[in-house]
Amino acid sequence: MIGHQHQSSGAHFAFTDRWGGVSAAPYEQLNLGGAVGDEPGAVRTNRELVAKELRLDPAGVVWMKQVHGRDVVVVDGPWKPDGKIPGVDAVVTTRRRLALAVLTADCTPVLLADPLAGVAAAAHAGRPGLVAGVVPATVEAMLALGAQASRITALAGPAICGRCYEVPEDMRADVARAVPESWSTTSWGTPAVDVTAGVVAQLARFGVEMCEKSHICTLESPDYFSYRRDRTTGRLAGYVWLD
Template sequence: MTAHTRTTSGAHFAFTDRWGGVSATPYEELNLGGAVGDDPAAVLGNRARAAAELGLDAARVVWMRQVHGDTAVTVVGPWAADEELPEADALVTARRGLALAVLTADCTPVLLADPVAGVVAAAHAGRPGMVKGIVPAALRAMTELGAEPARIVARTGPAVCGRCYEVPAAMRAEVAEVEPASYAETSWGTPAVDVTAGVHAQLDRLGVRDLAGSEVCTLESADHFSYRREGATGRLAGYVWLD
């Protein structure tokens, strides 16, 4: 159900696949997205299952309302039951044991941790967000809490790869003007964008050195949700927290 890694310094990173949940078609099985049309009870059940597998309290996992923007929100605890989720594409916290979650279904999930400062962040980097600078925004919010880029551990999860993310030539040029590393070509020779490569380039320029990414392409993998492949589908989640 989840790929979970823990560094020797106590940072945890986890990414889900689509299996092990209770959602029905077309969201089968482990849909963790609450705004895609799935039964809310199934989503809550899936979130509880994923949290339990990771040894987390589902009530201590913080979610956000993602809008492909550049807003990073610093949090100190879970939202109240009657509180509306904020519009944001990155969450940051200095509370150990508080897990931050990001939803994706082709976009790049970005998980960041500075174990020394005790600061973590989860960011949603789709093409628009990568261009707007959501990853630098998350880094800025982390540094305001005492994090240092040279200490940050960064992990990116399953996302559509540059060999599959076909876009019009004009769009590729526009994106590459902002982030040259995102310039790509599909495996069949047409213009493409590599969002993950763009994110990695941004992190590298910001001084993050401990950087690794998933080799899973969501569009190619039947074990992962892909909006580009399926349209109506579920959402994967990435989680980050510190012991």
């Protein structure tokens, strides 16, 4: 259920795998995405199961309507049940014990926290978000709230790796123009993009060091959802919160 957890003096980080939930195929089992065609009741149950495992209030988790952009929103609580969730790809908070969640199935989930300043953030960085600069925009929002780059703990969760994410030659060139470190080649010798390497580089330009980078490739591992591999599939989640 929880593929990986990490604690860092006042901040908590967690990434799920695909097991331990109630969703039926092709979303089996722990699908946490509410917009992929799964039964809404199953998604709700899955989110409750993970929250219980992490000792969080299921109603107190902030989810995003992700749109592959660079917009960031600062939140101080969950969305209102009847309220419209804005289309954003990063959320930032200064509210302690408020968990922020990011959904992925090949894209790079990025979790960030400066516990001393009391600022946490979750960002969704796919190829378009990498080029648009969603992670730099997230760091800028954190700094505006008092975070310091040298104190930020950053984690990148399971994502498709640079040796598997094949793209057309011109697309690789476009992405590499924006973030040169994303340039990659597949293990079979064709053009590829390494989104996580690009994210690491973007953070480094702010003086933020990547504390931990998942070694798991979602496409290669059957324990994780992969859109590239399966198309119709579930979504993993990354969670971050402050004590």
